Amino acid sequence: MTTPENAVAALLDKQAIHEVVMRYCRGIDRLDFDLVRSAYHPDGIDHHTGFDGPVDDFVAWVAPKLRAIGGTMHHVGNHLVELRGDHAVSETYCTAAHWGGGDGIGMVDFTSGCRYVDLMERRDGVWAIAERWAVREWTRSDAGRLTVPESAGPRGRRDGSDPLDSASARLA
Amino acid sequence: MTTPENAVAALLDKQAIHEVVMRYCRGIDRLDFDLVRSAYHPDGIDHHTGFDGPVDDFVAWVAPKLRAIGGTMHHVGNHLVELRGDHAVSETYCTAAHWGGGDGIGMVDFTSGCRYVDLMERRDGVWAIAERWAVREWTRSDAGRLTVPESAGPRGRRDGSDPLDSASARLA
């Protein structure tokens, strides 16, 4: 039965789960692999196109791919969560842009649509991914159309000097 | 006047309304038309490009169009809600990818930007759409650039065997 108290508890759970997904995206996009790992329980499992296995192996597999290209942006939207006590199924829509990188590494300027289907678990009060399926829906080549602006202005960095890092430092 | 109690009540209403919009998207993308219908009150009205009328007629109009193509992904973002008791105006931004399908059905690989402007009503405690305007902003042809990956890996399905269905079954 829904009471105001458990409606609020559900909202807090959904927000916590949503932040897990968003921290994953930030970690991938900023090459912060500790942050990526923190989105999973230590024994969490990931299923990607081309990979199935535990999170540590996933990070070892994905990190060099990300370092080989210029950047990524994993923009998420729709986040629907079904809660069942300390377990939940979370679905998140993602549109991911990929750009830049050297010759000979295959398609680099492309955007893909995927849905993250996650079995989430709360352990010791902390929600994280127990098992993830990164469901690939479509891929669009943006070859010849995608550019990274070169003029002055706020630019994304993946070496700890992003504007986000400077702003966060001013909070401290 | 905003008190902590009604601030929380407003947040719960906004979340409930947001989930209505997201269930509509999931229903459309998974061809789950009962879910689509559940986003509207039984006498709800929909205005789309090429359609104006009650929700049952909308579903009858849109279902064959969706079945004729390979898939869709309605990725939503900005969700601003103005609450007025049991009524609300909800605006949601959506970027929708469409792909695949047979010859002779017109443009199939395209992405469009729209805003869902919804008059929402709460009846018997349940928020749903009373009237919707699907405001089309732009359309981009992705012809020749959009592909559905064919290699192994988690893939979207619209026949009840999506990874989301498997994950949800594990919750039960």
Place this chain on the structure above:
Amino acid sequence: MTTPENAVAALLDKQAIHEVVMRYCRGIDRLDFDLVRSAYHPDGIDHHTGFDGPVDDFVAWVAPKLRAIGGTMHHVGNHLVELRGDHAVSETYCTAAHWGGGDGIGMVDFTSGCRYVDLMERRDGVWAIAERWAVREWTRSDAGRLTVPESAGPRGRRDGSDPLDSASARLA
């Protein structure tokens, strides 16, 4: 320490901050510059590619650029907020479509990916931007592919006659 009370207070703060970001987007996309201004404190600072300065100057700089083209849609997603009392750092992902406009004003049909990195402050109970970095990540030309539908149906307007305006009028 997190107690239920301050967890809820944090959620309310995050929602308030998210609405600041979304009101900015609505203001830009509907050419409602009072709404844009209201997202910033009166002495707020903005850093864009090609602009650094106070919000009033920012509005004076951006308004003619927006009026010269046919329309924009600033679709936001990932919103991660770090709260510290009356200060916060807010990061928001945005994918922005731009279309239409006359000859001789440079690239008009394009989409860009950016992140809004915002130092938010609460003053007299109101959260707003104290300083913003609009971090440009990528730009994609959609020349020759982006169109605005011309057939009948709900269409976006930037002159106060958008379907959102009509719907809001019905709430009153």
